[in-house]
Amino acid sequence: MSVAQFIQDAWNKQAKWLIVLRPLSLLYKSASVLNKKLYVTGMKPVYTAPVPVMVIGNITVGGSGKTPLLIQLVGYLQKRNIRVGVISRGYGGRGPFPAYVDFDSLPETVGDEPCLIVQSTGVPMVVGANRQKNIELLLSKHELDLIISDDGLQHHALNRQLEWIVLDQNRGLGNQKLLPEGYLRESVDRLNTATVIEHTSSPQSELHMHLEVTQPYLLNPIQAFEFNPKQNFYALVGIGFPQRFYKTLESMGVMQFQCHEFPDHHDYEIEDLDFDDAGPIITTEKDAVKLLPLLKENPDYRREIWVVPVEAILSPACYSLLDEQLEQLGIQVN
Incomplete structure (x- = not known):
């Protein structure tokens, strides 16, 4: 078992020994707060794209159902003639970056999730660590109304107009501690600043989704x-x-x-x-x-x-809210 798998198992079991990692969590928190402050105060540059950007992410490490949600939203937007493109970090891909993703792209080059997204939707997509370069390459090839960033919630160098956070209630927030004591990338308070989509079969809010097996x-x-x-x-x-x-x-x-x-x-x-x-x-x-x-x-x-295969089933309220948010950005939903 690798170290990563060992830590993952400890997170899932909320092992008591994780408390020994608290000093590292405090360092992680300090570094994250400082990094965000540098962007907010303008000491680090923030890129604003010429078209609206929507980030779909989570505050936890590990799967939350984000990719099926993104695929479902892309399909919804395409049916309504909204020209949508997607950018992503391309985790697992070796590049070179930025890389345009098409049906012939290999997971070893661009990452597994980008391949799945493009194969499922045919959406224009570019991957790489530099989101600005991703967007510039995407817009050099396509005229778009909206760009969706797959993950990147904590990537403060990219300005965004919409944020959707997927919260997997089946997994929960564990011990609610930041990395590496827990599996949170950001504190629970972050959920108050964005649209939260519950991933659960027993929702507590109108905005929810679940995965249905086909x-x-x-x-x-x-x-x-x-x-x-x-x-x-x-x-x-x-x-x-x-x-x-x-x-x-x-x-x-x-x-x-x-x-x-x-x-x-x-x-x-x-x-x-x-x-x-x-x-x-x-x-x-x-x-x-x-x-x-x-x-x-x-x-x-x-x-x-x-x-x-699984398909994300969204509540009607999710689509209604998305339509509202897009219209506020000047994007007409047909």
């Missing part, structure tokens, strides 16, 4: 197999909060599976797909975009690999 499909359709939830699976996951995937499997009636966890944005090798028997693998769409190139490089690989 039909599993074979990543390598070597034969006309039908999905059988009663099989024994190898659950292969390299995401921020794998427990959510396990709960999804159980909701599908998949009760027999061995967990094989890897760090978030893991670069898979074909050896990661080898097990003692010929049992099928089951995985997420995010992992699938990294597994597919491996299968193309190894055409003789015969094990079934099932992918579980």
Whole structure:
């Protein structure tokens, strides 16, 4: 088990020994506050794009359902003829950056989530650490009404007009401590400064979402197999909060599976797909975009690999609020 996985497990269990990391959390807080102040006071430059920017992020480390939400919002905007583009840090990608993402882009170059977003929506997208350069490249290729920043809530060098924070109530806020004692990137007070979308099946507010499983499909359709939830699976996951995937499997009636966890944005090798028997693998769409190139490089690989797609289902209030917010920015919603 890697150090990252060890810490992640401790966060999820709210282990008492994490208190020894409090001095580091205080340092993290001090550095974060100082960094933000430098931007607010103008000592560091803040870039304002020529079109409105909407940031979709979270205050926690690890998965929150942000990517399915973004995909759903992009589809909603496209249907209403709003010209939308997306920028992202491109975690896990090696560049060079900024990099334009298209259907032929590889996860090892631009990151797994950008590949998934573009493959799902066809949205214009650029990735890289410098958000200004991302936006400039995006606008050099497209006329846009709105740019959505995938993550970047704590990237104060980029001015933004809208902020949506995804709060996964299933995972919660843990011990509500900042990194590394807890898994918060910012204090809980940050939730008071943005639009908060609850990710839960038991919402407490009008603004909420949940993930709905659609039909599993074979990543390598070597034969006309039908999905059988009663099989024994190898659950292969390299995401921020794998427990959510396990709960999804159980909701599908998949009760027999061995967990094989890897760090978030893991670069898979074909050896990661080898097990003692010929049992099928089951995985997420995010992992699938990294597994597919491996299968193309190894055409003789015969094990079934099932992918579980999910769709973000938003409450009507989310769409109503988005329409209001866009109209306030001068973006006409058809």
